[in-house]
Amino acid sequence: MGTTPEPDTGLLRFVRGPGLAAKTQARLNEAIPGEFFGYPDGLTVQDRHALTYRRLRHAGLTAPPATELLAEPPALCALLERAAIADPGLFHLMLLHYTLALGPILMFGTEEEGPREARDSLESMDSFGALLMTEVGRSNSHLAPRTLARYDAATREFVLSTPDGEAAKFPTNTAHPALAKTAAVYATLEHEGREHGVFVFAVPVRGPGGQIPDGVEIVPAPDTTGLMVDYAAVRLRELRVPYSAWLRDDARIDASGAFHDPAGSAAARLTRSMGIGPAVWRAVVSVSAAITRASAVVLHEHAAGRVTLGRLAPRHPLTGYRNMGEAVLGSLASAYALTAVAGHVKRPAAGAAAGPAGPEATWAPWSAVDRDLALLKAAATFEAQDTVAMCRVRCGAPGFAGTDRLNGYRGLSHAYMNAGGDNELILFDTARAMADLDRYTPPAPAGDLAEDADLASPQVWLHAAGESERRLRDRLSARVSEALEGGQDPFHAWNDNLALAQATALACADRTMFEIVAAASEEGPAELAPLLRLFALDRLERRSGSLLNEGVAGPGLADRIWAARREVCDELAPRAGAIAAALDVPPEVTAPTAFVLPG
Template sequence: MTTYTQPLGELGEIVNGSRPYSLRSRLLTALAADREQSAHASEGPARRVHRRLRLIVDNLPTVGELFRDPEQLAVVGECVALADPPLYMAVLNHYALCLGSVVTLADDPAVIGGPWQALTSGRAKGVFLVTEVGDASSHLGIRTTARFDPDTREFVLDTPVVGAAKFSGVGGSGGPQSAVVCARLVVDGTARGVFSFVVELTDAVGPLPGVSVSRSIGVPSLPLDYSLVRFDGVRVPYVQWLRDRARIDADGAFHDPLGGPDARLQRTLSVGRILWATLPSAVAAMARQSAVTSLRFSAHRRAHGRLAPGARVLELRNQQHALLGALAESFALTCAGRTAREIWARSRTAAARGAPARRTDGMTFSPWTAVDRPLAVLKAVTVRGAARVAAECQHRCGLAGFLHPNLLDGYHGFAHAFDTAGGDSQLILLDAGRALAQERGGGAGGTVPPVDVPADQPGWWPAVARAQGGCLRVELQRSVRRGVQAGRTGLELWNPLLDTAHGLGEAYGARLVADATAAAVEAVHDPELRSALRPLAALYGAVEARRTAGRLLAAGTLAPAAVRALPAVIDDLCDRLLPHLPLLCEAMGAPSGAVPAPLGADDYAAALYDFLDR
């Protein structure tokens, strides 16, 4: 049986952080062994997910230990994402959102009893039910109700209208399922804010009384069983209310130390931090694997074009720009993933010391930036970056890029779907831009980056990203002031400014990623590795600048001459990187045998035949 070991050197530390390598090896080994054993098994997707989820649970430490260490949660996500992207969606629901809600919001999870034990043992699959299908931004207007019954001290869960039906990966009959359900608590006829409740949905036979689960809905980009879920008088015991220090006294009096519905919604949805802190690392792993396998494929693949018959595809400049650029972006996403984990770790430390929660004035388009602006924005920009990398690699690998065994379609489908899932990225960036424009300060706008930072150096792109954010912030602040002076408020004020607000949110995200990348490279001590990572980081910036050149020119951040010079800069950086490709691909790719895709094999055709003959 293969054992996957820790990569050596500083690059291995950047890629894998300080994570527990024994856990990584154990998970990759178990997933690979199960893949071989079940290659010809005839089972439906729901039962397969239940079985493989139980396999993962059996190879993990206890839930309490797992949630004490962000690095362990991150390595779980990376391993499952690399080996089986659809399964990772189920793992996110089960661990980050369902169990994460209980760990975060319950005084003592053990008090919940049977449902908690079933979830922690993997006997029941956990899901998270928050999104309602009838309205946009449904998180800000949840209509599912949990009415408190003072006679039984239970909650009665109801879906009042069809539009309040919840949507999640609940379909199929693979086994027992329990959910954390976000619902509007009603006590003595008064709505008291959105809380979470642990609710048993299905057993091995089907939905439990009062629970309605629709037929499965197909989502091709993430091939799991999804359904609509409705509740009709489902009774939930008091101990399954994730009350987070709120309480209802024996006389029916309601108490919540948070003091208001917005603060309560922010706290209920704070479980998003767990997802946002670990998801960037997982999608970065997908992006790295996409880039590494595509580079290996192109290095061995011969082309028969008449300019140079028999030349390797990677000798072509446009292929180098695309795939070395993809490798550079995947490295930047990796650095951003590390930053996300560090932000979460700091927030946990601050919370443990009793630091006050962030203000909730960011809830305009969605609740997410009010929960944690930098983490939510990092989620948005990393899933978009990973989707971009996987899509480019698909395109550059031709037919092979779209064959299911090569996994690029799975990586792209997951990252693309998570542009909406896990907090809608569009709304996150809109709220981030709006909030930034309403804060004081912001620095000068309309300035070109310092001329003493050449475009082929790692520090150039952070300077550009910072200048772009400054330009857009000043522009948006001026537009808001003019609108307010003209007497406009609300949607009338912001409707003409949404594109600029979104652009400012994107610039803020670009700066977070650029700064994370530059800091990681600056901390490297090994001279040989620095000579590889400095052009890699610089290439990321040059490719990003070329991709967003229109916006940079429109804001006045870059001059036309600087944009015209970018292709030559990229050519030079590619030439500097090519000698380092073996080192970079070895350290940034998945361990040999961990990922089943034939794409990166020395003899692709033989590997594909071997895969199909299993």
């Protein structure tokens, strides 16, 4: 394996995709310059947070306007990708600011009376965006937040209240004492003694200089290093906000005090209020690909040219050992596969912007917004987490202590297995829709996988994943139906089958990803095909237990996967350096031992 050869040009074109206008790309690079790829040593936690927010302000004032970014997913994703590679904490704050604070204002605010001051302060970076959605004391709190917004007709205001500590909003990025924060608050609207569903309110929770207004209580959380943000819990105590703070969409309260909502039901309104989800999921998928690319390059640069002192072959190249060589190439393959998935979700047709696009939800609202995009978010973060964690371990002590980069990427991938929609809840709702055939059509029967099936063929990946998905779905549906017919209530009927439900949804995710990478393998450069083949082989190995359990494949499957992987790795190994270089990772992302190698 080489160290720093010229990038493979075909793969480089694939990674860069159709590309942004040169002027836009230059602005994004200027928004997050090289100096943002790291922090000075010796900063206190609060100093670090302050620097992150200064960087966020610089990025917001230098990048294209927020309205343009939110209207052009590839541009917003490119900005967020660069932010995540530079600093996961910066990415997290940027995602909150653009998609989850400004996004609802632009989506649900009305022209004539929307929260103009809140919008202006966020767009000018005079205030930073925050999200007050989940509540600390109860799981699945998205479905029924206990924070209430009661309408006061006498003053034409809403009164926002969290009834107790368990209803406090957490996590939020509101702890820094000297910064203005404007929050998107999710609350159940109550009017004339009736609850009318979940709406969003634009609320300043810290004024200029960080002043906390009357009616807001902020309790900073202990310092943490997992994803470094100024976390805090927020309680609202009879906080009065104007009618215009209500991001009412097409709902209204008329002059007579009557409530009107064309959504038609509290459940439909919840789905509508969560309609900002697709923008978040596109970003998370794209960033999962970005940090996987960066991690794969770090591992490659750590391993390339390195020798070992093992007694079987002293001074043998590290990557000459199958376990390490296949790990390096496997991480590169994962990076290219996730890049294909990211390219897919950034297309305009991928993901609905609003309205109920998916099946009814049971555990969380996400699948009702867009089942397929939510599922791809879960699949991408699972893949990124596995790959980033493997890269960190394979870099040994330098990957852990020589730099915080891989630790930061791992913290980010971990965080977004829950953030942006909990992965397990997404899987459960996906599986429920599959079992009930709720806007879902199973793959056609394909039969068992032949013992001599060519595992290098995309058609074989799709055959294996699709047949496993169909059989799992059939078993899940039969088990739940049998339990219900036998007198079990829905909770116990599903609770006894959650492991099967998770496997069923994961099979659907595998098949969906295989469809995307198979198309990329066919349409992309010839150099891409063996990399995506290696990704598919690794994923088939990960699912081999399920394939065997469902009878899709027989004994010996692992041996055949290992043999096919050795073959494709032998093909790729001589070009590993060019493959890594084509991932187009910024030069500031270096190998973990670079700090001891100044010259």
